[in-house]
Amino acid sequence: MIKVGIVGGTGYTGAELLRLFAQHPQAEVTLLTSRKEAGTRADAMFPHLRGYTDLEFSAPDPEALAACDAVFFATPHGTAMAMAPALVERGIKVIDLSADFRLRDTATFKQWYKLDHATPALLSEAVYGLPEVHREAIRQARIVGNPGCYPTSVQLGLLPLLEAGAIERDGIVADCKSGVSGAGRELKLGSMFTEAYDSFKAYGAAGHRHLPEIRQGLADIAGAEVGLTFVPHLLPLIRGIHSTIYARLTRDDVDLQALYASRYADEPFVDVAPAGDHPETRGVRGGNTCRIAVHLAPDRRTVIVLSVIDNLVKGASGQAVQNFNLMFGLDERAGLQAPPLAP
Amino acid sequence: MIKVGIVGGTGYTGAELLRLFAQHPQAEVTLLTSRKEAGTRADAMFPHLRGYTDLEFSAPDPEALAACDAVFFATPHGTAMAMAPALVERGIKVIDLSADFRLRDTATFKQWYKLDHATPALLSEAVYGLPEVHREAIRQARIVGNPGCYPTSVQLGLLPLLEAGAIERDGIVADCKSGVSGAGRELKLGSMFTEAYDSFKAYGAAGHRHLPEIRQGLADIAGAEVGLTFVPHLLPLIRGIHSTIYARLTRDDVDLQALYASRYADEPFVDVAPAGDHPETRGVRGGNTCRIAVHLAPDRRTVIVLSVIDNLVKGASGQAVQNFNLMFGLDERAGLQAPPLAP
Amino acid sequence: MIKVGIVGGTGYTGAELLRLFAQHPQAEVTLLTSRKEAGTRADAMFPHLRGYTDLEFSAPDPEALAACDAVFFATPHGTAMAMAPALVERGIKVIDLSADFRLRDTATFKQWYKLDHATPALLSEAVYGLPEVHREAIRQARIVGNPGCYPTSVQLGLLPLLEAGAIERDGIVADCKSGVSGAGRELKLGSMFTEAYDSFKAYGAAGHRHLPEIRQGLADIAGAEVGLTFVPHLLPLIRGIHSTIYARLTRDDVDLQALYASRYADEPFVDVAPAGDHPETRGVRGGNTCRIAVHLAPDRRTVIVLSVIDNLVKGASGQAVQNFNLMFGLDERAGLQAPPLAP
Amino acid sequence: MIKVGIVGGTGYTGAELLRLFAQHPQAEVTLLTSRKEAGTRADAMFPHLRGYTDLEFSAPDPEALAACDAVFFATPHGTAMAMAPALVERGIKVIDLSADFRLRDTATFKQWYKLDHATPALLSEAVYGLPEVHREAIRQARIVGNPGCYPTSVQLGLLPLLEAGAIERDGIVADCKSGVSGAGRELKLGSMFTEAYDSFKAYGAAGHRHLPEIRQGLADIAGAEVGLTFVPHLLPLIRGIHSTIYARLTRDDVDLQALYASRYADEPFVDVAPAGDHPETRGVRGGNTCRIAVHLAPDRRTVIVLSVIDNLVKGASGQAVQNFNLMFGLDERAGLQAPPLAP
Known part of the structure; x- marks a missing residue:
């Protein structure tokens, strides 16, 4: 199984990644970080996942992250650009659900997010994760900026x-x-x-x-x-x-x-x-x-x-899993095949 | 008190007219018609009006309607154009909340509502009841086509x-x-x-x-x-x-x-x-x-x-009461002064 | 007009008091306090009240409160018991929507609200504001503890x-x-x-x-x-x-x-x-x-x-107005006669 | 694959059976009946199932039903008791989501459902499909009355x-x-x-x-x-x-x-x-x-x-699939393993 880490898993996109990977045949979430909720079980915070995960949140630790094959950032902007370079360097594939790797122009980024971009070099390498436009580039990417909803x-x-x-x-x-x-x-x-x-x-x-x-x-x-x-x-x-x-x-x-x-x-x-x-x-x-x-x-x-x-799915975590599948050469639909829920 | 009749009071706009007139200082609803619900008390159908009305629905009766000073049509299209001419002729002011007296062009009316217009003469006299545009004409009108929402x-x-x-x-x-x-x-x-x-x-x-x-x-x-x-x-x-x-x-x-x-x-x-x-x-x-x-x-x-x-208010029954106020020379705001309800 | 002050008007019960008093024929809100929102217009925070109030929040000031005939506390527990004694002493009628004057037993109060009661004497005088049980006592009361919902x-x-x-x-x-x-x-x-x-x-x-x-x-x-x-x-x-x-x-x-x-x-x-x-x-x-x-x-x-x-009404602010009406010898229904809003 | 028929699939429990069987590894829905909607594609009525089923509704036909291995009734009461006996006789397992096979006492059934029971003999054989109480009997059952919600x-x-x-x-x-x-x-x-x-x-x-x-x-x-x-x-x-x-x-x-x-x-x-x-x-x-x-x-x-x-799941269609799994000796959880959807 491909080992997946999620940084900042206490938000809705983090929970949604857990839900989707619970159905993924070739990958499993092995690390879930949150500084604030370290020690809390994920299913205590998200009871719909009782029976689907035994993980608890841990404080983000570079070595633990480096033991993953892929790391998803489900964090506010600013975090991924600080932490991603070290991971990419160690060969870990990164999918960032925040805005850090979406806008190629750092001035525009700063105007809207009030931050200097920490890693323009990695930014210029990042692929914009809209598979319908950039599928081949995503397959080759070391880091993907997952699109906004x-x-x-x-x-x-x-x-x-x-x-x-x-x-x-x-x-x-x-x-x-x-x-x-x-x-x-x-x-x-x-x-x-x-x-x-x-x-x-x-x-x-x-x-x-x-x-x-x-x-x-x-x-x-x-x-x-x-x-x-x-x-x-x-x-x-x-x-x-x-x-x-x-x-x-x-x-x-x-x-x-x-x-x-x-x-x-x-x-x-x-x-x-x-x-x-x-x-x-x-x-x-x-x-x-x-x-x-x-x-x-x-x-x-x-x-x-x-x-x-x-x-939360095609607008965030589902598209992130789709990108993950492409990056690892898997069936693009893996983990994403359950029908929608209606009514 | 000005006597008000409501034809077809079993829908939401009819109920809303009842609610607004319950707060009107110079008018009261004295007749409420529904062929289907004749004999039913209005507050049995709309319990929020318990204590605010004793009316029951009655089958529409021309003489009873003629005893009103004003008649509102809260009916599907087709009803008002059939019943309004006789009322207008007897000097009763008519406010139609349906589409019957909104479109001046009868061909357009027929295209969208699948009906020949029954009374083109009265239609050409009707005033479009948007007070912000047609206030003076509304004041003089015998019949008003109340705008859609x-x-x-x-x-x-x-x-x-x-x-x-x-x-x-x-x-x-x-x-x-x-x-x-x-x-x-x-x-x-x-x-x-x-x-x-x-x-x-x-x-x-x-x-x-x-x-x-x-x-x-x-x-x-x-x-x-x-x-x-x-x-x-x-x-x-x-x-x-x-x-x-x-x-x-x-x-x-x-x-x-x-x-x-x-x-x-x-x-x-x-x-x-x-x-x-x-x-x-x-x-x-x-x-x-x-x-x-x-x-x-x-x-x-x-x-x-x-x-x-x-x-239901400015888009229907409230605007109808506003038009009524103008037609009867009352304060335009009568019955419409309670604050909105939020949260 | 009877002058009404509201302490802590930034919550839903405060906004609801403003809405109800906007329809009250014999009273008006003249003072609205909030330490945090001093200077903010009430209708900027509660846009449904645009056109119904010109008040802005002011920091609570004992002299300004003393100029009111009645003061409502729409605050978390602990505030009213600190501020009410001075007001009651100066002849201002107090209606407290918090829990401070509901429980006669101070030990029970402390058990549930984690506070020593600041004014047991005034507490023992306070009347529990359920008019259907205590109407006559409310009429005579200097301070009313408004019931919970x-x-x-x-x-x-x-x-x-x-x-x-x-x-x-x-x-x-x-x-x-x-x-x-x-x-x-x-x-x-x-x-x-x-x-x-x-x-x-x-x-x-x-x-x-x-x-x-x-x-x-x-x-x-x-x-x-x-x-x-x-x-x-x-x-x-x-x-x-x-x-x-x-x-x-x-x-x-x-x-x-x-x-x-x-x-x-x-x-x-x-x-x-x-x-x-x-x-x-x-x-x-x-x-x-x-x-x-x-x-x-x-x-x-x-x-x-x-x-x-x-x-928010019979469970809080409406019952508070009902108690206010009783305390001032007004028609118990004053300000409370608009029909409910449905659908 | 086990062939499943659904009688009366136009309601919510029918749609839910389709959703669940779309994820079932050992069974597939091959027949979907509705007299009224014959000819309509299921995914035209339930667009969330686009891509998950190609079925269209057909009028109920005894021979087509007899070609199934199991038939679910997702009908109002009265239908299953009329159609089930012939199916059971031909060896088709029946799971009835209506009330027809829940109450053992036919007088009570008649009191509440205003119908004489059409097949008391089959009723007395039917097993009440609450696996936590009757698991073994369900495993042996030819017909299961699926419990109410x-x-x-x-x-x-x-x-x-x-x-x-x-x-x-x-x-x-x-x-x-x-x-x-x-x-x-x-x-x-x-x-x-x-x-x-x-x-x-x-x-x-x-x-x-x-x-x-x-x-x-x-x-x-x-x-x-x-x-x-x-x-x-x-x-x-x-x-x-x-x-x-x-x-x-x-x-x-x-x-x-x-x-x-x-x-x-x-x-x-x-x-x-x-x-x-x-x-x-x-x-x-x-x-x-x-x-x-x-x-x-x-x-x-x-x-x-x-x-x-x-x-709709444990209270209806999910429990029906659970009973189906038991009746066919499958893993009780087959088709029911996707995590709940929250938020």
Whole structure:
């Protein structure tokens, strides 16, 4: 079995890695670190995992980490860039779920995350972990920057249109809605039940950290800058991102359904919904699938893309496992094959 | 006391009229009709109204209705256009919460509602009940077509920009989200708890009944056709509409905050949120307020409008009471002054 | 207008007092204190109150408080007992929503709240603010200890049975369920959306602070000790307590429905539901009503009482306003007459 | 692969069987019937199963059913008792998720389900499918009556106490709360989102169909009649039952934690929570586990049992698969090993 370490496993993405690896036939989590919770059993904190793990959290220890074959960082930004270089140097593959290895431009990183990047060299080597775009590079990578949740959903939604040059590269709108688990497990007033239940709101309308990541990814895909307005919203549910994306077609002969079906025909984790469908977030709850529907607006010029994921799975830990599978030459679907849970 | 009749009071908008009139100092509901529930007490069906009404439903009877001073239709489309002419003729003021008297064009009405309009003459006389645009006409009206919920939220959101000619009249996007009560009290699979809870989806992306109503209203405001893409979504909550509206500015010297503050300074039921704010639907839950925030996107060319209402109040029954107040020369706020309920 | 001060108005009960007093015809809130939020406008923190208050929080100041006619404490335990004596001495009526003036026995208070009581003399004078039991004493009181939410619901549920001697005074079970707002506005992991949504659990099964308060109140009513098992549970909703109470009848000739109807006939805020009814928490959402249904179990010996309140209203701030009205000789219902909000 | 047929697969338990068998290593669903939905693909109705099944619904056909090795009935009561005899006769194993084969007494069945039992002989042969009590008989059974959701949770909660004779057999209270999915997928007003969200209520306080099933099961366990009051409640969540059970201890020397730990030590799907724990319904969401905690009330005489299951899994389809595994001599856990989904 491949030995996996998780740094910072007390958040929701850490717990989700434990859940997914519990079903992985070729890997097992052997180390789980948390300075604060050292000595606590993981299943005391996450009772749904009772019977699936005997691990307890331990304080992060370089030697223990070095005994792993792969290390996942499920930490706030700033941690992975400090700890990853030593691990990579020792031949341990690193998958970082934080933002540390996503943005290639260190100035942009500093602007949004208020930190100087600690390891620009390793950053320039890191591969952006969106398999649908960078599969081969991920296979070779020593370190992967796992994409953010909104960026995954928006990039997969626009990918076929941009690759085909079928839309104007300016004036795109991404109206995105996320469940509360996307805000993490830290205590924040806005994440309290009584504050978020039975209500809905936008946030970050004037600018959000994920915008530069989305724009970098879209520019990579399109081979040119892409002008996009992105507004995130907070949904009163736990798991799920729904991106509604609006763009202007450049020509009127595009068979949208065929374009998407063809582009994603071989992708194990992108499902193009039947024509006319409106995918629900619950349809991918707990699964690693990104489900996409594409509509033509009544004006026949505006294309509407509906792209849904589970933010904790394809938007975080599931995609991280997918990247792990690629990095170790395994079946890309290993550990990710259980059906979503609905209703 | 002004005597009020409600036709079809078994739905949520009917119950909401009862709740609001229970607090109205100058009017009282004296008649409540339902063919199906004749004989049932209203508070047996809506226990939150125990102690606030002694009415029971009765089968609709023309003479009993004619004894009212005003009649509200809280019915599916098709009913009001059949019953309203006789009432109007006898001098009874009519407020129709259905779609029968909203669309001036009968062909468009037929296209979306699959009915020939029964009374085009009365339709052409009817006033569209959006007080912020048609206040004086409402004061004189014999019959008011009460706006739909999405149209209220979108029109109030765009009104200052269109009046000021500050945005391009094409390429507007209205990404709208509504609570489940907007789907009414009829039994439908998609309105079931187990289907709608903990999930989110779009619907009607290829076309929705409210689109022609929105476009008609915006054209009235702008004095010209307006190109708009409208996608409604279903929120897992009961009350609330949040419209996120995207438009392109035509010039860069607009003080957006001042524009909105000035346009709505004297409006009792439109509240311009402080600059930078993101209004929550719960902030207007149970109240007749439309709260609007306006943001400039990072590209400095796209304006983002966030417009929230309670779909059962400003989006239906509250706006109907507001129109009633105007038609009877009362304080526009009568019966509508209780604060929203949050958390 | 009677001048009202609120100490500690940044929690949900403070916000609820503001909402209720906004509808009170004879009183207004003139002072709102919070050390931490001094300078913040109340409606910036609670946007649903925009247009209903211009107050900002100020640091608590004895002279400013002394200028009020009444002071409400919406603070954690420990504050009111420190500040109340000086206010009472100066003739200001005090209503304490915390636990400081509920338990007559200071040893019990210390056991559960880990504090020595600072003012036993004032405690012994304080009246327990359950109007259905202590109305006349409340009218004369200088200081009222406002009941806890669970205790209100359980006491009102058992009152007619205990007064009538119709049940065994031992072996009573109160299985109580509360919405998350009952846990207050402080940041706690268990109150996070992602922790509480779509889930349900008991807590405090081995003992809870409200048990001694319930037992004291029931003993007052029964004139003897009452044996009761109380288990609170956390409901995934914001407002509402539902107590399901089980007791053994001592005789088989009791007309339960008549007993409750007669006992509560003149109570403005207790509503006995029709026979066979199962009251919903939403039926009292935002209202000051306690709605009670009483059932006989199939064994014909066990009586089942269903008692629902809004924990923030009849379980806290609404009952506090009711007590205020009694203390000032006003109509007991002043400020409390708006219908509940449903759906 | 063992060939499995599902009769009436359009409800939630049918969908759940599909989800579970998608993960089963030795069986596959080969037939899915629905008269009404014949021709519809299962994954069109249940999009979370896209990629996991290619089946479409077909009208029930005796020959097609006879080609299966096992048939599950996920139908309303009345169907299985009509169709099962012919299948059993042909050697096909039957697992009935409806109530048809649960109650041994046909008079009781008729009283609650308003039907004469069609096949008393087969009924008397049927085994009650609670593996923790009847494992060996299930292994030999030709037909299993799969237990109801509430009965599963209550029986497993009381089993160790009754077997040990540690509680009084009278005066037991089972206060049970269920998610809305327990009411099935048929359209009912009380199951509508707007009716059930943000609210809580009891139902059936004066009597519920599951009471005779619970009492029959408890009597089997105790070897004598058991007096129990059972009140079900509707939780505003989808999956989950939480039973809070109160009983009186007959002696004071019982080590409750040890009693439960020992009784369930070898049970693969009953998890005794650590002492002092309060299990959450989400901890078993999607899993086949019944998690139980046991507490002693402050009076030291009342035992409080907290028993949680997922009503669609251990309360229905998961337990049915568990019974299937037993009937076919497979690993009891086959298809049931994925961890629950939380948060």
